[in-house]
Amino acid sequence: MRKIVLIGGSPTAGKSYTARRIAEDLKLPWISTDTIREQMRELVKKEDYPDLFHHSEATSEMAVEFLTHNTAEEIVEHQNKESLEVWKGVKAFIETDYVWGSFVVEGVAVLPKLASELKGGNDIRAFFLVDEDIERVRNTIFTRGLWDEADKYPDSVKEKEIAWVLAFNSYIKEEAKKYNLPVVSIGNRENYIDEIKLLIK
Secondary structure, three states: OOOOOEEEEEEOHHHHHHHHHHHHOOOEEEEEHHHHHHHHHHOOOOOOHHHOOOOEEEEEEEEHHHHHHHHHHHHHHHHHHHHHHHHHHHHHHHOOOOOOEEEOEHHHHHHHHHOOOOHHHEEEEEEEEEOOOHHHHHHHHHHHHOOOOOOHHHHHHHHHHHHHHHHHHHHHHHHHHHHHOOEEEEEEEHHHHHHHHHHOO
């Protein structure tokens, strides 16, 4: 039977790690929505998908400017506009893939409303990760960065990224509740992976 697992959630919540663990367990391939986004940028016209290209050529200086002068909520909104464009590629991938059949897709472009609109019934399982441990989020951002490598931009911008992650957590929880989709707090890594395995059985 075909099985598609969709993993959404905030930056730093461990979507890629989780996708790899689940893919290994189910013996499935997996792909990131970031990869799909970059493939789309190679294939589509900028004028047809403007939000897809908004930051495609942004420098670190431009990123700092953007993050500094927008609220966390505005950054979430902007990210979601890009995600709507990326989702067109994700949806096409899900609906037309004849090579993999079953697979895992992870990324911030997997949003509750979009996942809820997919046709596929029991073939599709979607869940969303959040990390509500602020110190862990802070450590991740200050260690690796989100937009770029952490040592390439000021700490004040990293603080905005923390606020962005927390705002995205709130958005995901509200939207997932609205569409009756599960949210998993990463907490202890082994425990949350076990919880996910039960969700996608």
